[in-house]
Amino acid sequence: MAAPIRRIGVLTSGGDAPGLNAVIRAVVKTAEFEYGWTVYGIERGFEGLIGKPQIRPLDGSAVTGLLPRGGTILGSTNKGHFRAMRVDGELIRDPAPYKELAANARRLGLDGLVVIGGEGSQGIASELASYGVRAIGVPKTIDNDLWGCDQTFGFDTALTVATEAIDRLHTTAASHDRVMVLEVMGRDAGWIALHSGLGGGADIILVPEIPFNVDAIASKVLAREFRGSAFSIVVCAEGANERGGSQVYQEATGTLGGIGAHVATQVGKLTDKDARVVVLGHLQRGGQPTPFDRIMATRYGSAAVRLLAEGHYGEVVVSEGLAITTVKMTDTAGKVRTIPLDHEIIQTARGLGIGFGDEVDPELTPQPLA
Ligand code: F6P
Numbered sequence: 001m002a003a004p005i006r007r008i009g010v011l012t013s014g015g016d017a018p019g020l021n022a023v024i025r026a027v028v029k030t031a032e033f034e035y036g037w038t039v040y041g042i043e044r045g046f047e048g049l050i051g052k053p054q055i056r057p058l059d060g061s062a063v064t065g066l067l068p069r070g071g072t073i074l075g076s077t078n079k080g081h082f083r084a085m086r087v088d089g090e091l092i093r094d095p096a097p098y099k100e101l102a103a104n105a106r107r108l109g110l111d112g113l114v115v116i117g118g119e120g121s122q123g124i125a126s127e128l129a130s131y132g133v134r135a136i137g138v139p140k141t142i143d144n145d146l147w148g149c150d151q152t153f154g155f156d157t158a159l160t161v162a163t164e165a166i167d168r169l170h171t172t173a174a175s176h177d178r179v180m181v182l183e184v185m186g187r188d189a190g191w192i193a194l195h196s197g198l199g200g201g202a203d204i205i206l207v208p209e210i211p212f213n214v215d216a217i218a219s220k221v222l223a224r225e226f227r228g229s230a231f232s233i234v235v236c237a238e239g240a241n242e243r244g245g246s247q248v249y250q251e252a253t254g255t256l257g258g259i260g261a262h263v264a265t266q267v268g269k270l271t272d273k274d275a276r277v278v279v280l281g282h283l284q285r286g287g288q289p290t291p292f293d294r295i296m297a298t299r300y301g302s303a304a305v306r307l308l309a310e311g312h313y314g315e316v317v318v319s320e321g322l323a324i325t326t327v328k329m330t331d332t333a334g335k336v337r338t339i340p341l342d343h344e345i346i347q348t349a350r351g352l353g354i355g356f357g358d359e360v361d362p363e364l365t366p367q368p369l370a
Contacts, residue, residue: 005111005308007038009055012072013045013117013124017140017154018289019297020072023116025063026301032060035309040108045077045117046124049101053108067294070287072116082124091334093127102131112308114301116140119147119332122316126329129314136304137316137329142285145189147335148327149318153297158185158284159195162235165280166200169233177230179221179267179275183260185284186237189338192284193237194345197354203232204355206263208239208247209339212357217263218270220355225273234267236260243358257281299324 010027012020024041031037041058042048048055056062066073081097105113112134115125118141125135139146142158162184173180182202184192190207197205204220206212221232238257241247248258260277268275289297296319303317303324315326339346350356 003111005035005037007040007109008112008114008305008308009040009042009049009105009108009110010058010074010114011042011045011048011116012074012076012140013115013121014076014078014140015118015142016071016076016285017142017152018070018157018285018287019153019293020076020116020140021063021066021069022289022294022297023114023138023140023153023301023304024058024073025066026298027114027305028058028063029060030302030305035305037305040110041074042113044075045080045121046082046097046101047077047080048074049104050081050097051100053104055108067298068288070285070289084120084123091123098127098131102128102133105133112136112313114138114304114308118152119145119334119336122146122329123333126314126333134308134313135329136307136313137332138300138304139316139318139332142192143186143189144191145187145337146316146318147332147337148316149332149337150321151296151319153293153300154285154289155191156292156296157287157290158192159199160290161284161287162192162196162280163199165278165283166196166202166233166235169278170201170231173231173233176274179232179234179264179271179273181234181236181260181264181267181275181277183236183238183257183277183279183281185280187239187256188336190237190240191339193235193240194339194343194349197235198345198349200233200235202235202354203229204234204357205349206234206236206240206259206357207339208237208241209341210356210358211241211243211245212263213243214263214266214270214357216355216357216359218267221267221271221273225271234263236263 043054084091142154144155264275264277
């Protein structure tokens with residue numbers, strides 16, 4: 001039987017998401033009040049346990065006021081020593097940083113580790129078991145694409161920001177009879193675009209799962225004009241791509257992005273309408289989490305501590321419908337939860353006349369005479 005837990009660590013890894021601080025708060029409060037454990041906050045993700053440990057003790061008073069605060073008080077690292085390399089389709093990891101982390105965790109007397117991070121971070125955490133570190137994962141990504149998890153915290157906040165942006169774009173688009181393209185986050189999965197597009201009443205939604213055709217978008221815009229709506233709103237996930245093309249990267253930074261500008265330019269040319277782009281970017285990740293995300297983050301953080309107390313490790317806390325449950329870390333690694341093409345929300349959107357850029361408006365397509 002594993003030794004009883006007295007002290008645990010908590011870290012945030014990968015890109016930030018609204019609700020990270022709420023998870024930290026829940027971990028600390030539950031560990032302290034329910035189990036009497038000590039908690040160390042590890043700074044800058046896994047990197048904080050490399051070299052001289054960058055840690056700070058966290059107790060109830062250290063996490064006061066954290067529930068509504070965006071970002072992460074512990075800082076985060078995206079690409080550090082633990083990054084895996086893909087060689088011939090296989091993930092290869094340098095064991096040295098894992099050994100160093102484990103040695104530091106032992107020296108600090110950490111009996112468990114709560115890893116708040118996305119798919120890449122959970123992959124790192126799952127490796128830690130073979131080095132004697134007991135870790136439980138809490139899924140984080142605004143993209144909502146963690147495999148095995150119905151909803152990650154941070155998604156609701158991003159969705160709320162994107163929906164408000166669509167609401168604001170509607171009034172200005174209508175005033176000038178323009179096509180407004182809103183580029184939102186969503187690298188491999190278009191959940192933010194899909195949900196905000198439906199919630200904000202977009203006319204066209206472009207997601208990575210459905211390669212689009214600019215002619216289909218232009219047809220939709222012209223069909224709307226024909227029916228009396230001279231403006232159109234297009235929501236485009238940054239990872240969306242044109243049929244036969246590939247994802248677009250910005251020349252200056254090398255980061256994903258720019259597909260919205262491409263769509264606006266092409267649709268403008270094809271329709272002879274004024275088409276503009278707005279890139280929402282990191283506004284979707286910053287600021288206060290919504291009440292939904294605060295509650296979800298709190299439930300995830302508490303559940304992670306309870307799981308450690310019950311002797312579990314190598315698992316990620318996830319939501320399944322309204323319930324909190326777990327999946328194995330090894331099961332989430334390397335997998336992305338994309339939108340199934342037969343998803344009810346896609347069906348609903350299509351039924352409302354929302355285009356996905358993969359159809360051509362039958363009213364404008366010449367039909368052969370019967
Ligand atoms: O993974 C979430 C995400 O928001 C992606 O949609 C986006 O491509 C990425 O983070 C951007 O990350 P960074 O801020 O590191 O460029």
